[in-house]
Amino acid sequence: MLTLLSNLLNAFISVCKWPVALVALVILPFAIIEIDPPYLLATLLGVGQPFLYGFIAYLLLSLLFPSIFRAKFFSTFEHELTHAVFGWLCLHRVTRFEASDGSNRGTDSQEQGYLGVVHLSGSNWLITIAPYFSPTLLLPLYLVALLNPPSGFLVLVGVICGYHLTSTYSETGLYQSDIKKVGYLFTFMFLPAANILVYGASLYYFIHGYGVARQYVFNVFIATFEWFMNLIQYTGISFN
Secondary structure (H helix, E strand, C coil), X not given: CHHHHHHHXXXXXXXXXXXXXXXXXXXXXXXXXXXXXXXXHHHHHCCCHHHHHHHHHHHHHHHHCHHHHCCHHHHHHHHHHHHHHHHHHCCCCXXXXXXXXXXXXXXXXXXXXXXXXXEECCCCHHHHHHHHCCCHHHHHHHHHHHHCCCCCHHHHHHHHHHHXXXXXXXXXCCCCHHHHHHCHHHHHHHHHHHHHHHHHHHHHHHHHCHHHHHHHHHHHHHHHHHHHHHHHHHHCCCCC
């Protein structure tokens, strides 16, 4: 039964690949506009200062002590864990999980030369591209935030966001097998909007709460829909 459900989910996600990419491309400017950069900046300089402290502290420490704060093993482990988490969400079983710092490339692993690998009972483009937009280490903190933690909690959120943004930047490249697998065109269409939406909504969630984060995402899609309807009206396209 579980296999049937996971196969059906894979089929649905596969069909949605290019429609999702097209939607992501269209909503990109609205994701930037609706995040309201001046207001976000004022928020970070106001009630969001603890987040900013953690974020800047991580950036500085990762530059001063890269072997500690940008450790290859940890980055690889988190990357592969993200594949695994999205695999579980898509109802797949993890049959093998490997992560290393690159020193074991001489093993008899079929994936020699890779820092890490996850084998799942099935896969799809969402699982493949997930590490390049999902801040996995924030997932448990979304639940902690519901407990109304003290403002110092935002320092930890800032540190983790700093880690994810720098690791995603360093991992994202045309050489990546994941990106080759989903395709360069899809990557360019999907990832910018996905990252802005995820991190924008996350910032508002941790600083202002669920309601503001939800409103941000809602506003992005409403603005996109209104633009689309205006475009139809302007071009005179009719669906009758």
